[in-house]
Amino acid sequence: MTMEVALPHDLGNDARNDILAREKAYSLGLQRAGEWVSIWRIAGRYANLSIFDVASNDRLHEILWNLPLFRYMTIEVTPLARHPSDLSLTLE
Numbered sequence: 139m140t141m142e143v144a145l146p147h148d149l150g151n152d153a154r155n156d157i158l159a160r161e162k163a164y165s166l167g168l169q170r171a172g173e174w175v176s177i178w179r180i181a182g183r184y185a186n187l188s189i190f191d192v193a194s195n196d197r198l199h200e201i202l203w204n205l206p207l208f209r210y211m212t213i214e215v216t217p218l219a220r221h222p223s224d225l226s227l228t229l230e
């Protein structure tokens with residue numbers, strides 16, 4: 139999925155630092171738990187591309203809804219399935 143962030147210009151420094159610290163802590167917790175598998179910065183944008191491995195769509199929604207930055211994000215979810223040519227699935 140991708141998450142594009144648009145923080146309001148009038149957000150004060152303290153509020154900005156606080157929400158970014160809470161976002162980072164929330165993200166690290168989910169990464170340590172194995173549900174947020176990886177996160178990449180999309181070069182040149184205030185956006186990330188992330189891979190999640192969750193038990194259900196309801197769990198994914200719960201995770202996203204509780205992102206501290208949720209209200210400032212545009213999120214695009216792309217469901218992924220295993221590809222038959224994935225080397226790790228190939229017996230050759």
Ligand SMILES: O=C(O)C[C@H]1C=CC(=O)O1
Pocket residue numbers: 141143161162163165184185186207
């Ligand atoms: O910077 C971002 O891409 C937004 C957000 C997502 C996780 C995190 O720590 O920050």
